Amino acid sequence: xxxxxxLSTIKRFGPRYGRTTRHKIGLIEHAQRQxxxxxxxxxxRVQRLAAGIWQCRKCNxxxxxxxxxxxxxxxxxxxxxxxxxxxxxxxxxxPAVEQEAEVIEAREEQTVSQEQ
Ligand SMILES: [Zn+2]
Numbered sequence: 348x349x350x351x352x353x354l355s356t357i358k359r360f361g362p363r364y365g366r367t368t369r370h371k372i373g374l375i376e377h378a379q380r381q382x383x384x385x386x387x388x389x390x391x392r393v394q395r396l397a398a399g400i401w402q403c404r405k406c407n408x409x410x411x412x413x414x415x416x417x418x419x420x421x422x423x424x425x426x427x428x429x430x431x432x433x434x435x436x437x438x439x440x441x442p443a444v445e446q447e448a449e450v451i452e453a454r455e456e457q458t459v460s461q462e463q
Contacts, residue, residue, distance in 0.1 A: 353377040379415045386410065386417075393417055 350358065354373035383393040385403040392405040398414045412418040422430075 356380075375415050383417050 350373075354370060354377070356376045357369040357373040360369050360372075379395055382391040383401070384391055385393050385405060385408060387408045387410075388403060388406040390403065390405040393401050393403050395415075395417075396402050396409070399411050400409065401412045401417045402409045410417075
C-alpha cells in the first residue's frame with residue numbers, strides 16, 4: 348500500500364524502527380516543513396533553521412520557538428476579554444445536584460409524615 352503524501356519523508360527509513368515510530372516522525376516532519384505564519388509580518392514565510400530556531404524569508408526575522416513547530420501566538424488581553432465576554436455564564440447548580448436535593452427533601456417530608 349502506498350504511503351500518503353504527508354508520510355513520504357519516512358521512506359528513507361525503509362522497514363526499520365517500526366511502523367508507529369516512523370508514522371509519528373512523518374507527521375511531525377510534515378507539520379514542521381510547512382510554511383508558518385511570521386509573528387512580525389504575518390506572512391506565511393517562516394521556515395525552520397535548526398531545532399527551535401525559525402526564520403522568516405520575507406522580513407528576515409529570526410526568532411525562537413518550539414523544536415518542531417514555531418510557538419503559538421500568545422493571547423493578548425483584548426482577545427482574552429472578548430473570549431470571556433462571549434462565553435455563557437456558568438450554571439451555579441448542576442442538574443444532578445438539584446435532583447439530589449429534591450430527593451433529600453422528599454425523604455424528609457416522608458419521615459415527617461410517618462412520625463405524625
Ligand atoms: Zn516576517
